Amino acid sequence: MEQQPERRKRILSAIQPSGIPTLGNYLGALKNWVSMSEEYDCAYAVADLHAITVRQNPADLRHRTLELYALLLAIGLDPEKNLVFIQSQVPTHAQLAWVLNCYTQFGEMSRMTQFKDKSAQHADNVNVGLFAYPVLMAADILLYQADFVPVGADQKQHLEITRDIAGRFNGIYGNVFTIPEPYIGKEGARVMSLQEPEKKMSKSDPNVNGFISMLDTPDVILRKCKRAVTDSEARVAYEEGRGGINNLMGIYSCCTGKPMAQIEAEFEGKGYGDFKIAVAEAVIEELRPVQERFHEYMGNLDYIRSCAAKGAEAAQRISQRTLDKVMKKVGFVL
Ligand code: TYM
Numbered sequence: 001m002e003q004q005p006e007r008r009k010r011i012l013s014a015i016q017p018s019g020i021p022t023l024g025n026y027l028g029a030l031k032n033w034v035s036m037s038e039e040y041d042c043a044y045a046v047a048d049l050h051a052i053t054v055r056q057n058p059a060d061l062r063h064r065t066l067e068l069y070a071l072l073l074a075i076g077l078d079p080e081k082n083l084v085f086i087q088s089q090v091p092t093h094a095q096l097a098w099v100l101n102c103y104t105q106f107g108e109m110s111r112m113t114q115f116k117d118k119s120a121q122h123a124d125n126v127n128v129g130l131f132a133y134p135v136l137m138a139a140d141i142l143l144y145q146a147d148f149v150p151v152g153a154d155q156k157q158h159l160e161i162t163r164d165i166a167g168r169f170n171g172i173y174g175n176v177f178t179i180p181e182p183y184i185g186k187e188g189a190r191v192m193s194l195q196e197p198e199k200k201m202s203k204s205d206p207n208v209n210g211f212i213s214m215l216d217t218p219d220v221i222l223r224k225c226k227r228a229v230t231d232s233e234a235r236v237a238y239e240e241g242r243g244g245i246n247n248l249m250g251i252y253s254c255c256t257g258k259p260m261a262q263i264e265a266e267f268e269g270k271g272y273g274d275f276k277i278a279v280a281e282a283v284i285e286e287l288r289p290v291q292e293r294f295h296e297y298m299g300n301l302d303y304i305r306s307c308a309a310k311g312a313e314a315a316q317r318i319s320q321r322t323l324d325k326v327m328k329k330v331g332f333v334l
Pocket residue numbers: 012013014015016017024025026027028029030047050136137138140141149150151152153154155188189190191192200201202
């Protein structure tokens with residue numbers, strides 16, 4: 001019998017345009033998006049539908065969406081080789097999300113920790129979209145029959161619910177969806193705040209010293225690293241419970257590729273001052289080429305808009321196949 005060629009594994013991931021991405025977004029997710037882009041069929045989205053679960057200023061949202069698209073090209077994604085698109089330009093996402101809402105239980109969604117955190121942060125706007133957010137995420141992933149989803153550790157619970165929803169749907173209707181696996185890197189999966197190392201680094205942190213934005217200038221990066229909270233031990237060693245220093249070591253390791261033992265040896269007998277400067281320099285070097293390309297792309301927004309339009313068209317075509325299958329299965333007239 002003739003052997004079927006094995007299909008290339010598929011990847012889908014997305015990022016919200018809710019602020020300039022941080023070093024956490026970069027090391028936890030975006031860097032892996034690029035490294036996976038050669039080997040797999042990848043689809044990457046700017047998740048603007050997700051962003052409106054929190055109130056946005058329309059002009060800012062539009063600008064940040066284009067800016068984030070430009071940043072995705074600047075990190076090294078090639079829009080000719082990968083699907084890079086803006087979620088709201090591809091209607092299948094909202095369409096599948098509605099169907100999946102009807103296959104998701106209120107009880108299981110109530111357990112989502114991100115919903116609990118965000119509804120506490122935005123107590124005046126606990127909207128239904130915020131509650132149903134992970135279902136839209138499931139739709140994003142399942143539409144492309146993704147095998148792997150590169151994310152930071154904070155998205156693990158949302159990946160688990162995606163798998164549950166897909167498994168349930170397949171259990172009723174047969175094999176409609178590929179069951180996706182999270183891809184969470186070893187280092188960088190959870191970059192912590194520089195000011196409160198028990199909290200994840202977040203682009204919406206009101207304390208700007210807590211995060212490094214991907215567009216921070218070298219002097220800002222240096223200042224934020226120097227101010228990073230550590231302990232009083234003055235010893236560069238990765239040990240359980242040493243939040244601040246472990247976090248800086250994780251960042252340094254991700255940017256330089258050096259394992260922890262090598263970092264410990266390199267800074268043996270040196271204080272935190274030297275180490276913090278070395279961390280800042282490594283981050284600056286890591287971000288420098290990305291920032292240069294970003295500013296070039298932002299000088300040509302027509303190009304960015306046209307790449308996004310092409311990406312949306314291709315994403316629509318691919319995702320429509322899955323949506324058609326789903327519509328047929330649930331009994332809609334096609
Ligand atoms: P978002 O926009 O909050 O973050 C984008 C990616 O960055 C990762 N990340 C981090 N990784 C390590 N350390 C941190 N401090 C850190 N902060 C953020 C996130 O895990 C994520 O991978 N709901 C998603 C966006 C989304 C999505 C999807 C992701 C929408 N649809 C489908 C995957 C698949 C979100 O809000 O990510």
